[in-house]
Amino acid sequence: MLTGLLAADPARFVEVAGRRLSHPALLAAASAVADDLEDHTRVAVLATPTLETVVAITGALLAGVEVVPVPPDSGAAELAHILADSAPDAWLGQTPDEVPGDAPLPRVRVNVGARADVVLDPVDDDAIAFVMYTSGTTGLPKGVLQSHRAVTAGLDALADAWAWTADDVLAHGLPLFHVHGLVLGVLGPLRLGGSLVHTGRGTPAAYADAARAGATMFFAVPTIWSRVADSPDDAAALRTARLLVSGSAALPVPVFDRLKELTGHEVVERYGMSETLITVATRADGVRRAGWVGVPVAGVEARLRGEDGHEVAHDGATVGRLEVRGATLFSGYLNRPEATAESWTDDGWFVTGDVAVIAPDGCIRIVGRESVDLIKSAGYRIGAGEIESILLGHPAVAEVAVVGEPDADLGQRIVAYVVARPSHAPADSAAAADLSEALSRFVGEELSLHKRPREFRFVANLPRNEMGKVQKKRLLG
Template sequence: MLTGLLAADPTRFVEVAGRRLSHPDLLAAATAVADDLVDHSRVALLATPTLETVVAVTGALLAGVEVVPVPPDSGAAELRHMLADSAPEAWLGESPHETGDEQSLPRVRVDVAARADVQLDPVDDEATAFVMYTSGTTGLPKGVLQSRRAVMAGLDALVDAWAWTADDVLAHGLPLFHVHGLILGTLGPLRVGGSLVHTGRGTPEAYAAAARAGATLFFAVPTIWSRVADSPDDAKALRDARLLVSGSAALPVPVFDRLAELTGHEVAERYGMSESLITVATRADGVRQAGWVGVPVAGVEVRLRDDSGAEVPRDGESVGRLEVRGATLFSGYLNRPDATAETWTDDGWFVTGDVAVMAPDGRIRIVGRESVDLIKSAGYRIGAAEIESTLLGHPAVAEVAVVGAPDADLGQRVVAYVVAGGSATPDEALARELVDHVGAELSLHKRPREVRFVDDLPRNEMGKVQKQRLLDD
């Protein structure tokens, strides 16, 4: 799995918040962890953005031990659920400073200064590598079982899509308990044999410093890219980079355009989820367009279906349910055979729960979650993302989220939650102006029936807007 790391090239390294290990030292430290994991099968890991986390994950993978990444900011109830559901045998490294059952687990020490001789036993590729808990909008998080095979297939597909080589230095400041930061952002360099600079925090200053130090490849979420775009001097430092990648949510058109102006790079977007890893990506040599996430990666197929299961036209406009199949898919939900079965079609496709449109050339634009981003109003199927992108093109709009609110007459009505930008006055006149703006740019039935001004939008730790909270309020 960690093919590139096993080459032990002393010129390659992993750096987290200023602390660095060469590949040979990382491999030796991780082997010491692997030696201490004999007779373990599953461990919990408090996935802080530290060098200890990288050494711990690497050691567990070398040992063939399943890892349950635990977000450092987990609430007490969420933490109890993850531990009870996954039943780890120990904490790998630091444990949370909480009271309760988590303190009854033994700890396996992680020492970045330890060294052991590398002697690796083979591990079945079908074995589970991670139990990664989803942050669903309803119910308790589900444990997604990700096999070693799926992780390797996903990384190799991105190596192909992004022309990723051992000469690349990846920089990012993403959390290490999600697919984006942990699997792509940590295991990716170790798979390909390149270097990693985790900046600790995803700030424009940190990204600029990494660029000046030679980073060639950058990962970020739209929130980070927006901040980079608002810091011209830091953004310009990225001009010598090879590729900028954005994920976890759609990149607003103004941010895409501003980054292209400042950095000389059009950002490559991609799409994935815990259950499927990255299934669609804009290729390094492909067409880049704000809001479009690219084409299926190697080994993955996608299709769009309507409510009756019929194929949706690939016309760049028609909205359909996104379904995928291929080597990157998960093995199921831990302890949830019912939920696992519900996510698959009779002919073997995984139902993502997302809705999208597909262009004639196969490129995909994600509309959003079927539950909150597909608005069915007066017989029309409307994608919230298209309206959001249009509103973000208005100078008075800093942030926006569009939802479908229940309506006795229409079924659902289009409602836009807007954070006003600059010196704009959030009043009825501006609301009418925004409605007219959408009507002029898009079909009339896509105009918001209501504009609600808010101070901010509820977001999760990855910067995604939590629309269900808007609907619940």
């Protein structure tokens, strides 16, 4: 998996929040960790954005020891669940301030200054590399088992899609306990032999500094890209980059357009999840369209199925359930054989739970989660994401989330929760009614009339998780 790191090129490096290790130094420090893990099979890593986290995870992978990345902001109940479900035999590196349970796990310390000879024992490609916990939008988080083979396949496919090489310097400020920040954002450079600058925090100024220092690729979620778009001087520094990548949620069209104006780049989007890694991506040499996540990566197939089980038309408008299969998919849910079985179709496709449309050229646009983003109103199947994209193009709208609420007549009525820009925020009920009418008319001019929200609710903010995704179930109560 870490073939680029094993080349130990002294010109390549990993930097986290201003602290740097060359590839040879990182390899030697990780080898010292691997030596200390000889009697371990699965370890928990408190995935803070530090060099210690990178060294710990790299050492565990070299040793063939499974890693459970733990969000550093985990609440007591979440942490207790992750530890009880995954049953690691030690903490590797830092531990939380408060650890649940009467018998705390032993701790294996991580010293970024340690050095050891590199001795590699073969690791089975099908062995589990990570037990990565989902965000738990329905019930308790599930442990996703990701193999060395799947991670390797996913990174190689992205190297192909993005023309990603050892000459690239990747910069980002993403969390290190998710696919985006950890698998792509750390293991990508270590597999390809390139350098990494983790900015510590994902701020426009930090991204601009990384660009001025020579970063060529940037990863971010839409929240970060929106902030970059609102900071023209910082955005201008990214003109020297080769590729800007957005993921984890849909990038609003106005942000895409503003970034193109300020940076000269059209951001590429991609799609994936813990269970699949990245299965769809806009290619570096492909057409980039705001709101579209691209085509299946090498080794992956995708299809759309309707409620009747048949494939839906690839016309760019007909919504269907997205299913995928290929080399990047997970090995199952830890301790959840029933949930694992339910996630697959009888003919071997993984049911993502997302709904999408496919254009005639094969490009995919994600409409959203089937459970909350597919709205069935007056006999129509409507994607919330399409309406959200239109509303974000209105100058009064800063953020929006569209949901379907129960309605005795329609089945579901379309409701839009809107965060208005300060200069347009309605001061009273009359102003709110006027803005609602204007927004409804705006949607009706761009989309079919049946897609207009029946109600607009103006709020100060939208509930989001740590990756910036709106948590619509909280809006629905």
